[in-house]
Amino acid sequence: MTYPPQPDPYGAQSGPYPGGWQQGQHPQGGYQQGSDAFWRQVAGSQQQPPPPPKKNRTGLIIGLAIGAVVLLLGSAVAIVLAVSASNRIEAGDCMALADERGGSMDVAECGSPESDYEVVDVREGRNLAGCGDDYVNFADGNTYCIVLDVRAGDCLTPFQQDESVLPLKLECSKAEDQVTRVTGGQDPEAACEDNEGYYVFSRKTVCFGDVQGV
Template structure:
């Protein structure tokens, strides 16, 4: 493309190219609207680039929402775990005669085996005195039988590592005959009865009756 000579308001000037066609011509700077109009006719400047998609923002918002939901779930889980913690005064069911894992239970119910009288950090066997001991969750639980007259128990064993638990009377040999507070077992229980002694109660038992 060639450009017609333009009048030179400042006087004739020699262009750098042969033929002198650029004499007196001020070449528009590239990038300006004038450049596009002269080179490409009367077209408008190129359209602006399309707006950036907001996908990244949307993804970020979604991820943020998920994190918040997960955080809420963790908080709820921790709250539930804290509410299920067994404290002194609560009752619980043991899954095994050897102790260990336990679950909350209503005191006096068939599911409740023991009442917790104290909870100590770590392993503190001596701290429970005459009460039985269960180790769980890095804590020591001092426990006493949660029984009433007529409840049946797993058979008495001389092994100190075995804890008596409630049992259906149709499957049991021992049945609670008396529960007294802090009395001498020899005076509290009959001669032919066995007994469990705790710091605050004595539990007498005999053979299962009426089954």
């Protein structure tokens, strides 16, 4: 059996030191000689590589925070623009009028219970004469020419002699007037019965009578 040579008492080394163990290497960094345990650690064999310098994450965190804020602001702007665009009323749209005296209005699905009027024209500024026989609503600095968005069976607020009061859709259980017929043209005498009232617009006539079946 071959044993590793004895260490030089004056510090001299033999064999492959430093950098490894000689024959008889112990798995935990030493060797045995005879019956007496003798341990010797090779210089540098147990040294760990220096830890990498800690990275400064402050810039990364700030960058991520700024990115999140920009993303949120961008989303908010997109939402505001989407809401504004969705509430813009143009010719051909239908709308719900908040009050019989006109003014504020919101986009509504044509033919739905929420829709009171169809917009047939939009003009900048106040232009009462430009709407002809159609009703007029002023809102957002524009003039909206509007006609009732109704069909037979829909109910309306009571007829008013005051032309500044606009009829609106109403639940039939609370109404007095009910639409009986909607026709094109402007000949109410030919379209409506003698005991019926009517609303005449540039392109349609709406006949109405008392609410039935409620």
